[in-house]
Amino acid sequence: MAAPTGQKSEEDRKHPVDETLPPFKMFTSGLQHVAAMYAGVVAPPMIVGPACGLSPTETAFLMGASLFTAGIATLLQTLGFWKVGAKLPFVNGVSFAGVTPMVAIAKEHSPHDALPIIFGAVIVAGVLGFVLAPYFSRLVRFFPPVVTGTVITLIGVSLLPVAFRWSQGGNDKAADYGSLTNIGMAAATFLIVLVLRRVLRGFLQQIAILLGLVAGTLIAIPVGITDFSALTKASLVGFPTPFHFGAPQFDVAAIISMCIVMLVCMTESTADMLALGKIVNRPADERTIEGGLRADTLGTALSPLFNGFANSAFAQNIGLVAMTKVRSRFVVATSGAILIVLGLCPVAASIISLVPLPVLGGAGIVLFGSVAASGVQTLASAAMEKGENSLIVAAALGIGLIPIAAPEFYHSFPKDLLVVLDSGISTGCLVAIVLNLAFNHFGKRGDSDPDAAADPAPDPHALADLAEVPKQPDRGRMDDGETAASPAH
Numbered sequence: 001m002a003a004p005t006g007q008k009s010e011e012d013r014k015h016p017v018d019e020t021l022p023p024f025k026m027f028t029s030g031l032q033h034v035a036a037m038y039a040g041v042v043a044p045p046m047i048v049g050p051a052c053g054l055s056p057t058e059t060a061f062l063m064g065a066s067l068f069t070a071g072i073a074t075l076l077q078t079l080g081f082w083k084v085g086a087k088l089p090f091v092n093g094v095s096f097a098g099v100t101p102m103v104a105i106a107k108e109h110s111p112h113d114a115l116p117i118i119f120g121a122v123i124v125a126g127v128l129g130f131v132l133a134p135y136f137s138r139l140v141r142f143f144p145p146v147v148t149g150t151v152i153t154l155i156g157v158s159l160l161p162v163a164f165r166w167s168q169g170g171n172d173k174a175a176d177y178g179s180l181t182n183i184g185m186a187a188a189t190f191l192i193v194l195v196l197r198r199v200l201r202g203f204l205q206q207i208a209i210l211l212g213l214v215a216g217t218l219i220a221i222p223v224g225i226t227d228f229s230a231l232t233k234a235s236l237v238g239f240p241t242p243f244h245f246g247a248p249q250f251d252v253a254a255i256i257s258m259c260i261v262m263l264v265c266m267t268e269s270t271a272d273m274l275a276l277g278k279i280v281n282r283p284a285d286e287r288t289i290e291g292g293l294r295a296d297t298l299g300t301a302l303s304p305l306f307n308g309f310a311n312s313a314f315a316q317n318i319g320l321v322a323m324t325k326v327r328s329r330f331v332v333a334t335s336g337a338i339l340i341v342l343g344l345c346p347v348a349a350s351i352i353s354l355v356p357l358p359v360l361g362g363a364g365i366v367l368f369g370s371v372a373a374s375g376v377q378t379l380a381s382a383a384m385e386k387g388e389n390s391l392i393v394a395a396a397l398g399i400g401l402i403p404i405a406a407p408e409f410y411h412s413f414p415k416d417l418l419v420v421l422d423s424g425i426s427t428g429c430l431v432a433i434v435l436n437l438a439f440n441h442f443g444k445r446g447d448s449d450p451d452a453a454a455d456p457a458p459d460p461h462a463l464a465d466l467a468e469v470p471k472q473p474d475r476g477r478m479d480d481g482e483t484a485a486s487p488a489h
Contacts (some may be wrong), residue, residue, distance in 0.1 A: 009274070013354065015281075015282060016165040016280065016281075016325050016327040016328065017053065017088060017089065017140070017280050017282050017329050018087075018158055018328075018329065019327075019328050019330075020063065020328065020330045021326075021328055023328070024381070025178055025347050026328075026330065026334050027211060027334060027338075028207050029207060029324070029326050029331045029334070030331050030332065030333075030334030030335040030337075030338055031208035031210060031335075031338060032207050032209050032324070032333070033091050033207070033317055033320060033332055033335040034338050034339060035094055035210060035213050035355060035360075035425050036209060036317055036334050036343070036363070036364075037091050037314045037317055037366060040068050040093055040094075040096070040162075040314060041067055041070050041093040042063045042067070042340075043096070044063040044066065044094040044096060044098070044102075044309060045065070045066045045094070045100050045309070046059060046063065048062070048099060048102050048106065048118075048429075049056050049062045049063075050105060051102075051106040051107070051114075052106045052111055052114040052115050052118075053106075053111030053114070054111075054115075055069070055110075058323075059310035060239070060346070061240070061244065061307070061435075062307060062352075063154065063359070064238055064240060064342075064343050064344075064346055064417070065174030065244075065275055065306050065307035065308050066093070066094050066308050066309065066341065066343075067339050067340075067342045067343035068240050068306055068308070068339070068340055068342075068343025068344065069094075069240075069299070069302070069306050069307075069308030069309075069311065069338050069343070070091075070092055070094065070308075070311060070336075070343075071301040071335075071336045071337065071338070071341075071342075071343060072095040072209065072299060072302065072303075072406060073092035073093070073260045073295065073296070073300075073302075073303070073311040073336075074090070074091050074092045074174045074301030074332060074333070074335060074336030074339060075092045075094075075293040075333055075336040075337070076295040076298060077091075077092050077292060077296070077330040077332075077336075078090060078330070078333040078336060079329075079333050080291060080295065083290065083291055083294060083320065084291055084294045084298055085226060085292065085294070085295045086278050086284065086288050086289070086291050086292030086295065087288070087291065087329055088277065088280065088282065088288070088292070088329055089276065089280065089286070089317075089321055089326075089327060089328060089329045089331060089332040090272070090273070090292065090313045090317070090329075090332060091313070091314045091317040091332055091335055091336075092295070092296065092299055092311045092312065092313055092314065092336075093310070093311060093312075093314050094308070094309045094310070094311060095261070095265050095268075095310045095312040097191055097307055098122075098258065098261045098265075100310070101257040101258065101260075101261055101426070102118050102258075103388060104257070104287075104415060105117060105118055105121070105251075105254045105257065105417060106118070108179040109251075113246075113249060113412030115245040115246070115307075116245060116247060116248050116249040116437040116453065117248075117249045117250075117251045117254050118254065118258075118304075118309070119243075119245070119248040119249075119304035119307070120248035120250040120251065120254070120255070120304070121202045121250070121251065121254040121255045121257065121258035121259075121305050122247045122258055122300060122301075122303065122304050122309055122310050123248055123301055124250065124255045124258070124259065125259045125261065125262035125297075125300065125310065126262065126297050126298065126300030126301025126302070126303070126310070126313020127297075127301050127365055128259055128262060128297075129263075129265075129266055129293065129296065129297030129300065129301075130297040130298055130301060131275070132266070132297075133266075133290050133293035133294045133297060134290050136266050136270070136289075136290075136293055137270070137286050137290035137293060138286060138288075139270060139283070139433075140270070140286050140289055141286075142367040142433045142436065142437065143271070143274050143433070144269070144382070144436065144440075145378055145381050145382035145383075146378070146379070146382040146383075146384075146389045146392055146393065146436060146440075147392075147396075147429070147432040147433055147436050148275065148278070148375075148378055148485065149375050149376070149378035149379035149380075149381075149382050149393070150269070150280075150375070150379065150392070150393050150396045150397060150400075150428060150429075150432045151271040151274075151275070151375070151425065151428060151429045151432065152274075152275040152371065152372075152375030152378055152399065153320070153372050153375030153378075153379065153397065154273070154316045154374075154375070154376050154396075154400040154401075154428040154429070155271065155275065155294070155318070155371050155375070155425055155426050155448075156275075156315075156368050156369060156370070156371030156372025156373070156374070156375060157266075157271065157372050157400075157401065157424075158315075158318070158400070158403075158404060158424045158425055159315060159319075159357060159364070159367075159371065160253070160365065160368045160369065160372070160376045161404055162364065162368070163361045163362075163368050164361065164362070164365075164369075166186070166188070166358065166360050166361030166364055167182065167183055167186030167187075167356040167357075167361030167362060167364075168182055168183060168186075168355035168358070169182040169358060169359050171319045172385065172412055176225075177260060180357040181223060181224075181225060181358075182225065182357075183218060185219070185220055185223060185225060185356065185358040185359055185362065186358040186359070186365075187359045187362060188216060188361045189206060189212055189213070189215070189216035189358070189360075189361075189362030190362035190363070190365055191362075192211075192212045192215050192216060192362075193208055193209060193212035193363050193366050194329070194366065196208035196211055196212055197323070197366075199300075203488055205271035205324075207324070207335055208324075209320060209363050209366070209367065212362075212363050213332055213355050213359060213360065213363055215287045216356075216359035216362060216363070217354060217356065217359055218223075218357075218359070219420050220356045220359055224356065225356045226354055226356055227354070227356070237344065237345060237346075238344065238345070239417070240306040240307050240308075240309075240343060242305050243304075243305065244307050245307060249303060257386075258310065260420070261310060262297065262300065264295070264297065265310060265312040266293055266296065266302075266312075267425075267426050267430075268312060268313070268315070268423070268425050268426060268429075269292060269293060269296050269312050269313045269428055270289055270292075270293070270374045271345035271425065272313040272315050272318060272435040273288065273289050273292045273313065273314075274289075275371070275375070275378075275429070276313075276318050276321065276373065278374070278378060279318065279321055279322045279327075279374060280321065280327040281327075289429065292313070293309050294309060294335075295302055296312050296313065297455075299311040300312075300382060312488035315371065315425075317332070318371050318374070319355075319367035319369070319370040319374075320367055320370075321368065321369055322370045322373075322374050323366065323370045325326055328422075333345060334369070334417045339464065349449060351398065357383075358391070379393060380476075383480040387403050388435075388439035389440075390437075391437060391439070392432055392436055392440075393432075395431055396428045396431040396432035396435065397428065397430055398429045399424075399427050400425065400427055400429075400431070401424060402427070403421070403422050403423065403424045403427070403440070404424055410422065
């Protein structure tokens with residue numbers, strides 16, 4: 001049947017992922033993504049810089065370089081070219097998985113050689129990952145709903161402690177860490193975001209996180225926890241000079257460590273792409289994951305040229321996409337452009353950094369909780385009443401929560417293993433995959449539910465409430481297409 005006059009047919013209508021928004025909405029929505037992930041990008045260089053013996057000025061340079069390279073990696077991921085890029089609304093930034101081995105490398109070498117050795121190892125790891133991407137992407141067949149739901153839940157739960165630390169002040173050695181002032185500001189921001197999401201409509205509701213961060217920062221000024229020192233010291237223009245700390249050096253032990261980190265990053269990115277694909281109603285197939293991994297690894301290989309580290313998808317921004325329902329990849333591409341500008345303009349970067357960590361923590365609880373809620377909704381489609389699926393989820397969640405609930409649990413294990421074991425997402429993902437194969441693919445294959453265990457294709461309606469896909473007949477609609485199950489309320 002032909003489409004009515006003046007209306008686009010279903011075939012001609014753009015998918016929301018490929019839609020562009022008006023310039024103002026594009027910028028503000030992109031800025032909201034930057035605000036949500038800014039602390040995560042600058043935190044690794046803040047740790048690695050001093051470990052390598054850098055001065056505060058040099059560490060600030062390293063932070064700017066991380067912003068710049070995160071912007072490049074984000075553009076590769078969202079816009080893409082050839083077979084590079086998932087072309088999903090993914091923000092890329094410095095992976096925390098590499099912090100521990102990079103600090104270990106710094107301790108084993110002189111301050112003069114530490115960063116060049118780290119950069120050399122990151123380049124090799126990025127190239128190796130790029131070569132492995134087509135093969136690694138085939139693992140998508142091992143990510144049915146029982147696995148993806150578990151991993152998405154772990155992503156959200158693993159991020160929540162970050163929000164809690166931010167809410168306390170971020171630095172556990174600071175005198176005011178966990179003070180009533182810090183936690184009070186986090187609670188105020190948390191409530192502001194919830195109220196804004198409840199009372200606002202349309203575009204203003206979509207940028208409720210950004211508005212909440214602005215409101216929380218303004219309240220924090222008279223409270224006395226907003227630090228303006230970075231703004232007063234920042235220069236107007238700064239470019240991350242290529243190989244500023246020296247030409248890369250190639251150390252075998254360091255390369256092995258960073259290659260392991262790269263495999264961990266690729267595992268987490270695969271899970272993140274599957275999660276985001278469900279939220280935006282464009283399931284991530286093998287080709288999408290291959291392109292996304294190529295963007296991650298190419299961005300990683302290029303980062304050391306501009307003094308950056310390994311890049312991977314930022315899971316915290318998945319929660320923002322889920323909550324705001326803004327699915328356009330061009331919004332996140334705008335975020336990439338903003339990150340590049342911040343990397344080139346320290347003054348602009350300092351303005352973003354004015355947001356106190358307790359304020360960011362209050363908003364982060366909502367964001368990261370939304371990711372966990374998405375995982376629960378995915379598990380609802382995993383036929384938990386059939387086969388051994390409930391046992392798979394129980395075991396994977398239990399193992400995945402160990403690094404969160406008991407951070408020192410693996411303290412006696414070899415340091416090389418800690419790269420994997422200290423990541424609850426990676427360990428939980430591996431356990432879920434292995435148990436799914438054991439219970440649903442081998443042995444009792446005939447008793448397993450084909451939709452829950454053997455079907456690799458993600459369910460496009462699993463997160464209908466979050467992604468605003470057409471609702472099922474038994475789901476009641478509310479204003480603006482929201483439902484009572486939306487984790488944002």
